[in-house]
Amino acid sequence: MRNYLAIDAGGTSTRAVLLTSSGRCLGYGTAGGGNPVSRGFEGAMEALLNASKIALGSTLQPFTTVTVGMAGASLDLPADLFQQRFRVLGLTGKVMIESDLLAAFYSGNYQDDGYVLIAGTGAVAARVVGGQLSAVADGTGWLLGDNGSGFWLGHEVIRAVAAALDGRGVPTSLTELVLTDLGISQDVTSRTQGRIRAQQQLIVKTYELRPIELSRFAPLVFAVPQDAVAREIIARCAAALAQTLAAVVEASVSGPLIFGGSVLTKGGAVGAAVRERLGRAGISTGPISNPLESEPTLVADGVVGAAVLALKRNGETVDAAVFERITTSLATLRNN
Known part of the structure; x- marks a missing residue:
């Protein structure tokens, strides 16, 4: 039985899992951010190697391939740059770089057609057909878009x-x-040069932050659910995310809908509002006759999907039983 190493390389944390061809997870490890764009x-x-070493354990086991789920901007990096580093850990085959969108999609299901919407620090949606990205909307960064993201909020x-x-x-x-x-x-009540002193300090402290650090204020909008301004911001957030998802929905492609990212998965307010907005646009979730076949499945990260991709890209069958084996055995490792 062959072993595979799968890695979910996020901007703030990296997760690695060693699994067999049957989907049984043998080891799990975490490390810091593994996105080359943000970390170099x-x-x-x-980070990738540190997480992998933990997953492999003290007695390094040979593994056939490494499958890494990364943000799209990292996909043009030559795989051989990674391959040389993993050889010393026991890699016998090649390194495959996959989109983090696919990793998120497969973290919620094992089918090859469907949709994924992610709203974390950034925001992006994709249509998946035949296990490949068929259409992608937004994910263009804070200057060009990421509407409805943590930064946006x-x-x-x-x-x-x-x-x-x-x-x-x-x-x-x-x-x-x-x-x-x-x-x-x-x-x-205190003013300086006619301006409220608190606002003057707000200006100074805000501009001391890197733009992307504004996402630190996103959770505050959910802390005051009765506040009219907060509710209005949440409503506009949901409208933006629904518009992004609608941009990739195609009537001829049906399948599950996966939600990822803290904006969508924590609390439920935005996720519920997005579904309502989709319904208004005639894109409801549920009945098989709709492109979005079911209520959204929430995923915390892309490590399960990276494992699914590792098996699929190596010709292994991933059915309901294998998917269940991956999720349950990985959950056991993560809880230990």
Whole structure:
């Protein structure tokens, strides 16, 4: 029986799993961010190898291939750059670089046709046909898109607070949460050069952050569910994500719908609103007659999908029983 190494290389964390051709997971390891775009090749490579060493255990077992799920911008990296590093760990075959979109899709199912929508720090949707990406929408980064993402939410929160402080916007409970997060006094009577001092400090502290760091404010919008401004931001977030998903839906392609990323999977408010928006657009989830055959399946990360891809790309059969074996044996390893 052959062994395979599968890796989910995310921007903040990397997960590796060693599994057999029958889908039984033998070892699991984690490390820091493994995305070469955000960490550089050497930093990402270190994370991939560290997670793999833990998954392989103290007695390194030979494995046929390495399958790495990575963000799209990393897919043009030559596989041989990775292959040389994995040889010393026991690799006997090749390294295959796959899209993190496919890894997320296969983390929720084993079928080869369907749809995936991810809303984490960024936001992207894809149509999968025959186990390959057929269409992708958004995922274009904070300057060009990522509408409905964690960054987008955080940006909207901080803009709403800035507007509330100087009267351009309506008062919101988000103001107190943001000022507390940034360590800014909530005294809105003190002014400097005519500007509310708290807003002046907000400007300084916000521009000290890297743009992508605005995603830190995204969770605040869910902390005040009764706040009108927060509800309006969530509604616009859902509308943006529904629009992104609708852009890849095609009537002739039906299959499961997978939701990934914390914006969609934590709390459920945005996910439910997205489904409502899809229904308004005539793209409902549920009946087989619709392109989206079922209610969305939520996935926490792409490591199960990386394992499924490892088997599929090596000609192994992945059916319901094998998929169940992967998920249950991996869950056991993760809980130990």
